[in-house]
Amino acid sequence: MAQPGLPIAALPAWALLNGITFPRVKIANIEGKGFGVVSDGELEPEVPLMTVPNNLVLNVQAVDEYAKEDKNFKQLLDAVEHHSARRDILLFLLVQLVLASKAHQAPVGVSNPWTEYIKFLPKTVLVPTLWTEDERLLLRGTSLESAVNAKMTALTAEFDAVREAASSLPSWNDVLWPYNEDGNSSASLRSWILLDALYRSRVLELPKSGESMVPCIDMINHSTNASAYYDENTKDEVILLPRPDSKVSSGEEVTISYGDAKPAAEMLFSYGFIDPQATVESLVLPLEPFEDDPLEKAKLFAFKDLPKVHVAHNQGSSAVSWNSPFAYLMCVNEEDGLDFRVLQDSEGGRQLRVFWREEDVTDRIGDFETLIQSHEVPTLIKLRVVTVVQERLQQQLERAQSFADLSSLPIGDVDSLRDECRQAASLLRSIETGLLEVVIEDLEKERHMLLADENVVAYLGSMETAESELIGEEASNEPEDFS
Numbered sequence: 001m002a003q004p005g006l007p008i009a010a011l012p013a014w015a016l017l018n019g020i021t022f023p024r025v026k027i028a029n030i031e032g033k034g035f036g037v038v039s040d041g042e043l044e045p046e047v048p049l050m051t052v053p054n055n056l057v058l059n060v061q062a063v064d065e066y067a068k069e070d071k072n073f074k075q076l077l078d079a080v081e082h083h084s085a086r087r088d089i090l091l092f093l094l095v096q097l098v099l100a101s102k103a104h105q106a107p108v109g110v111s112n113p114w115t116e117y118i119k120f121l122p123k124t125v126l127v128p129t130l131w132t133e134d135e136r137l138l139l140r141g142t143s144l145e146s147a148v149n150a151k152m153t154a155l156t157a158e159f160d161a162v163r164e165a166a167s168s169l170p171s172w173n174d175v176l177w178p179y180n181e182d183g184n185s186s187a188s189l190r191s192w193i194l195l196d197a198l199y200r201s202r203v204l205e206l207p208k209s210g211e212s213m214v215p216c217i218d219m220i221n222h223s224t225n226a227s228a229y230y231d232e233n234t235k236d237e238v239i240l241l242p243r244p245d246s247k248v249s250s251g252e253e254v255t256i257s258y259g260d261a262k263p264a265a266e267m268l269f270s271y272g273f274i275d276p277q278a279t280v281e282s283l284v285l286p287l288e289p290f291e292d293d294p295l296e297k298a299k300l301f302a303f304k305d306l307p308k309v310h311v312a313h314n315q316g317s318s319a320v321s322w323n324s325p326f327a328y329l330m331c332v333n334e335e336d337g338l339d340f341r342v343l344q345d346s347e348g349g350r351q352l353r354v355f356w357r358e359e360d361v362t363d364r365i366g367d368f369e370t371l372i373q374s375h376e377v378p379t380l381i382k383l384r385v386v387t388v389v390q391e392r393l394q395q396q397l398e399r400a401q402s403f404a405d406l407s408s409l410p411i412g413d414v415d416s417l418r419d420e421c422r423q424a425a426s427l428l429r430s431i432e433t434g435l436l437e438v439v440i441e442d443l444e445k446e447r448h449m450l451l452a453d454e455n456v457v458a459y460l461g462s463m464e465t466a467e468s469e470l471i472g473e474e475a476s477n478e479p480e481d482f483s
C-alpha cells in the first residue's frame, strides 16, 4: 500500500486543532535526520517547549478506549487476541494506515487524530528490517546478523497470525486485504514491518502512561549532548522541557537522549543510525551451551533467560567489562557439585530445582559467579569461564573480519546498496571488531593470571599425575599384540 502523506507545513495546523502547543520550537527538516525540533526563540528553564494533551497519547489503554467507541475495531482486536501493548498499538496503526489511504471507502473504522497524524510520519526508516535483502547481507559477521534474521522471521509470523485472525471477519477482510492491479493488498507485510519500525524508533517510556507514542514529541532527534527531556505533568499532559544546564540559541536543533548506554547495534536496530559520539561501546552475543554437556538441556531450561555474553568498553576511562551469568552455569558440572532434581510441589505439580553443593539455588541460577566461591578451587572455574567467553569472542571477531570485504558477501547488485546502509554496517563492524579486540586482550591477561594461580597450578598438577597413572595402568592392562 502506498503510504498516505501530508506536507510537514500542515503539521502546525493539525497540532493547533488537537490542542498541542509548541510556542518556542518548530518542526523543520534536519540534514541527514529527517524532521527534527528546532528552537524558535529564547528557551526559559522549566518552561515547556511542547505540551501534548493526554488524549493524544497512544498506548495500550488508549487502544482499549478507542475499541470501546468503535465496535468494528473491537471485533478485530478481539479476533487477533491481546498479545502485547506493542501488537495492539501496531494493529491500531495498521487500521489508521488503511483509513488514511485515499483508496479506503469501507464502512469500518472511525477516524481519529492518529488517522491524520500517521500521514506526517516517514515512509521508511533506516532500520535493518527495512533494508533490502542485499543490504541485510552487509550485517554478516556483526552482532545484528542473527538478531535481524530472527526479527524478520518473527515479524512475518506475527503478520500471518494477524492476517489469519482478521480474515475470519468479512468486513475487515475486505478492507485490509483487497488486492489492487499490482497484486499488492491494502495492508501488506511491508506495512507491518514499517509500523514495527515506526513504533520501535518513536516509542517513549513515560513515567505514568508507560510505553507510548506521542505525536509531535516523536519528532525530536537524539544527541549524546541532549538539550531537552520529556515528562508528564500533573494534568497528565506530556511535556518537553529544556535541560537545566542546556543553552540552545534560536534556530539550533533541540534534542533528547534515546539512551546513553545503548550499544551501536541496538541504536542501528531500533533507530536506524549509530551515534558516532557515544563513548561507551558494548555488544551482546548469544552463547551456545557445550554440545557434549549431559546437563545442557536442564541448564537451558532452568536458566530461563537467553544465554548470552555482554561486553563493554568505556573509551573515557578505558575500562573493559564483560558479563555472562550463563557462562558460569555452563562451566560447572556434577563433579563440582551441580545437581538437578525434579521435586513435587504442594499442588502435585513437578518442578525442576537446581542444587549447588546440596543447597537449593534455583532462584539464584544467574548468580553462579558468587556461588562458585564455595568450590574448593573457584579460580579453576573462573579459568574455564574466561576461556569460554574468550573463545566465543574470538570466533565472533574472526567472523566479523572475514566478511569485512564486500566481495566476500553474496550480494546480487552492489550498485543498488544505499550509502547510508553501507556506512552504518561498516561503522558497526568497525566498532564491534575494535571492541572485541580490546576485550579479548583483557581476557587473555586474566587467563594468564588465573593459570598462574597457586590453587589452579596445584589442581592441574594433580590432574596430570592422575592422568599419567591412568595411562600407565591402561598400558599394563592392554592385551599383548602377538601379530
Ligand SMILES: C[S@@+](CC[C@H](N)C(=O)[O-])C[C@H]1O[C@@H](n2cnc3c(N)ncnc32)[C@H](O)[C@@H]1O
Binding pocket: 032, 033, 034, 035, 036, 121, 122, 125, 126, 201, 202, 218, 219, 220, 221, 222, 223, 270, 271, 272, 273, 275
Ligand atoms: C523519534 S524519530 C525523530 C523524528 C524523525 N527524524 C522524523 O523525521 O520523523 C527517530 C528517528 O529520527 C532519526 N534520528 C534521530 N536522531 C538522529 C541522529 N542523531 N542521527 C540520525 N538520525 C536520527 C532516525 O531516523 C530515527 O529513527
